Amino acid sequence: MTQAGVPKTEVLRLESVRKTFGGQVVLRDVGLAVPEHSVTALIGASGSGKSTLMRCVNLLEGIDDGAIFLDGEEITDPRADEDAVRRRIGVVFQSYNLFPHMTVLENITLAPRRVHGVARAEAEARALELLDRLGLAAKAAEYPDRLSGGQQQRVAIVRALATGPRLLLLDEITAALDPVLVGEVLSVVRDLKEQGMTMVISTHEMGFAREVADQVCFLDGGVVLEQGPPEQVFGDPREERTRRFLSRVVASGRLQG
Amino acid sequence: MSPGVSGDVGGDVGGDLSPGRNGNVGGDLGRDMGGDVSGDVGPGATAAGAALLAKAPAGDDGYRPSERRLAHEAYRRARARRSALIATASTLATALALYLLIVNSPGWEVTRRTFFSLDYARQALPEVLKGLRLNLELMLGCGVLILVFGLLLAVLRTLRGPVFLPVRLLATAYVDFFLGLPMIICLLVMITGVPALRLTGVTTDPLLLGGVALVLTYSAYVSEVFRSGIESVHPSQRAAARSLGLTNAQAMRYVVLPQAVRRVVPPLLNNLVSLQKDTGLVSIGGAIDAVYAAKIIAARSFNFTPYLLAGLVFIVLTIPLTRFADWLTARMNRRQFQGGAV
Numbered sequence: 001m002t003q004a005g006v007p008k009t010e011v012l013r014l015e016s017v018r019k020t021f022g023g024q025v026v027l028r029d030v031g032l033a034v035p036e037h038s039v040t041a042l043i044g045a046s047g048s049g050k051s052t053l054m055r056c057v058n059l060l061e062g063i064d065d066g067a068i069f070l071d072g073e074e075i076t077d078p079r080a081d082e083d084a085v086r087r088r089i090g091v092v093f094q095s096y097n098l099f100p101h102m103t104v105l106e107n108i109t110l111a112p113r114r115v116h117g118v119a120r121a122e123a124e125a126r127a128l129e130l131l132d133r134l135g136l137a138a139k140a141a142e143y144p145d146r147l148s149g150g151q152q153q154r155v156a157i158v159r160a161l162a163t164g165p166r167l168l169l170l171d172e173i174t175a176a177l178d179p180v181l182v183g184e185v186l187s188v189v190r191d192l193k194e195q196g197m198t199m200v201i202s203t204h205e206m207g208f209a210r211e212v213a214d215q216v217c218f219l220d221g222g223v224v225l226e227q228g229p230p231e232q233v234f235g236d237p238r239e240e241r242t243r244r245f246l247s248r249v250v251a252s253g254r255l256q257g
Numbered sequence: 258m259s260p261g262v263s264g265d266v267g268g269d270v271g272g273d274l275s276p277g278r279n280g281n282v283g284g285d286l287g288r289d290m291g292g293d294v295s296g297d298v299g300p301g302a303t304a305a306g307a308a309l310l311a312k313a314p315a316g317d318d319g320y321r322p323s324e325r326r327l328a329h330e331a332y333r334r335a336r337a338r339r340s341a342l343i344a345t346a347s348t349l350a351t352a353l354a355l356y357l358l359i360v361n362s363p364g365w366e367v368t369r370r371t372f373f374s375l376d377y378a379r380q381a382l383p384e385v386l387k388g389l390r391l392n393l394e395l396m397l398g399c400g401v402l403i404l405v406f407g408l409l410l411a412v413l414r415t416l417r418g419p420v421f422l423p424v425r426l427l428a429t430a431y432v433d434f435f436l437g438l439p440m441i442i443c444l445l446v447m448i449t450g451v452p453a454l455r456l457t458g459v460t461t462d463p464l465l466l467g468g469v470a471l472v473l474t475y476s477a478y479v480s481e482v483f484r485s486g487i488e489s490v491h492p493s494q495r496a497a498a499r500s501l502g503l504t505n506a507q508a509m510r511y512v513v514l515p516q517a518v519r520r521v522v523p524p525l526l527n528n529l530v531s532l533q534k535d536t537g538l539v540s541i542g543g544a545i546d547a548v549y550a551a552k553i554i555a556a557r558s559f560n561f562t563p564y565l566l567a568g569l570v571f572i573v574l575t576i577p578l579t580r581f582a583d584w585l586t587a588r589m590n591r592r593q594f595q596g597g598a599v
Contacts (some may be wrong), residue, residue, distance in 0.1 A: 059598060082598075246584065
């Protein structure tokens with residue numbers, strides 16, 4: 001959380017981002033600032049553009065208008081080096097997207113070795129250390145398809161972390177998991193927050209967002225309709241639409257009202 | 258109604274459709290009216306913005322492109338122009354270098370007369386095209402049979418259960434045999450061996466027998482292509498289908514094969530093009546195809562232009578086929594996947 005009078009470095013900043021698919025406007029005018037060492041939770045109905053926003057930040061989608069800054073540098077400028085930008089951002093996808101033809105260890109060491117030029121021994125030592133911290137050291141030689149969903153997702157997190165990213169994007173990483181597995185993945189995110197990782201999380205787990213986020217953004221109609229500390233957004237939402245969205249979520253049992 | 262009028266009344270009109278706003282539509286696009294029309298619906302939804310919609314690519318929300326966007330787009334256009342220029346220049350330079358190299362070679366004059374004689378090309382064209390008809394008929398007829406047999410063989414090899422062991426073995430043995438057997442030997446055996454048996458009711462037509470040989474050999478190739486496609490479909494797909502209650506055969510028919518076939522369209526097309534060229538081998542039995550027709554003329558006149566012509570005709574046939582396959586694959590990908598910038 002940003003204390004008054006102590007300005008924090010901004011890792012990510014979005015200004016008036018607009019994104020359309022065909023004739024459909026997904027993001028109309030999105031502004032967002034993510035300070036260093038903070039966790040930003042994006043909430044909103046399915047189709048409100050959370051995933052699109054994530055993909056735009058990682059330059060997997062081009063934006064129509066506006067600008068995205070990473071550490072003050074405009075990454076949506078056509079002159080920017082996209083590969084260099086992506087090297088500084090870690091992404092975890094909803095459906096894991098592990099490479100099925102590689103072992104867990106190979107999945108994790110691919111980018112450090114091929115992109116960052118880390119020596120094999122060093123990359124593997126670092127990978128094993130991360131795996132160990134997430135309780136997966138025994139699975140290093142397994143292939144992804146032989147792991148449970150929760151294990152696969154944790155491997156995906158390790159893969160994203162292995163390059164020491166400046167910013168971590170977690171796109172509904174628990175959406176495909178059962179409650180028990182959700183717990184094991186979320187505790188990993190909690191640990192990452194402790195260590196000061198800057199993260200943007202899109203999630204349907206409102207309880208978790210409330211607990212772990214420093215700021216919560218409610219995406220609706222292609223804009224950030226409401227934005228603030230979790231106590232305010234969840235406890236005392238200013239916008240009628242936020243209130244309606246949250247009451248629907250409470251009714252579905254994903255947030256204790 | 259002039260922009261000047263809109264400026265005068267703008268301060269008074271609130272949010273309703275005033276003469277001032279109407280006047281500004283299509284008028285002074287650069288004028289910021291945000292302060293004047295206070296009751297307007299959201300940021301950017303000014304009358305000027307609406308007027309820009311004709312130019313804006315998408316959206317009905319009164320969006321108007323920002324300076325930044327216009328600058329980025331201008332830069333991208335400039336970059337595209339530069340790339341196009343470089344591509345054109347390098348292509349021209351390469352072509353020129355090749356041309357000079359060939360034209361300045363010591364034997365060019367003789368080569369030109371024996372390979373690039375317009376006169377002989379004109380003479381040979383009708384004969385070559387007549388022969389080409391045979392190639393096309395063989396390709397189409399055999400192509401259909403090959404696809405059917407190839408797919409059948411591939412599916413037979415994926416059958417499970419002990420009952421099907423002999424079927425699997427036979428199919429495997431067939432594929433192993435014909436994959437290894439050189440095409441030309443298979444053709445010779447069919448065209449000369451089968452008539453030698455003097456079986457009643459069995460054709461001795463070299464064209465038909467040659468076609469059979471093509472089908473025998475190519476079915477083995479194509480079945481391997483299909484099989485690799487089938488095996489590339491993730492096992493979870495079969496599991497999902499079986500869990501819905503589909504039988505093994507149904508899972509194959511409705512879930513696995515459609516995905517497998519899509520994946521192997523490009524390699525299958527390779528086989529088709531290769532078949533198109535191999536149809537010429539049937540001429541060893543005496544049938545006159547495009548290449549054989551060229552050969553006859555070349556032998557008569559000691560000029561090789563007809564060969565070159567036959568080659569060109571084959572290339573001209575192949576190009577639309579490969580472009581069609583490219584287009585087909587691209588369309589499938591567009592419909593099935595999300596796409597994106599990478």
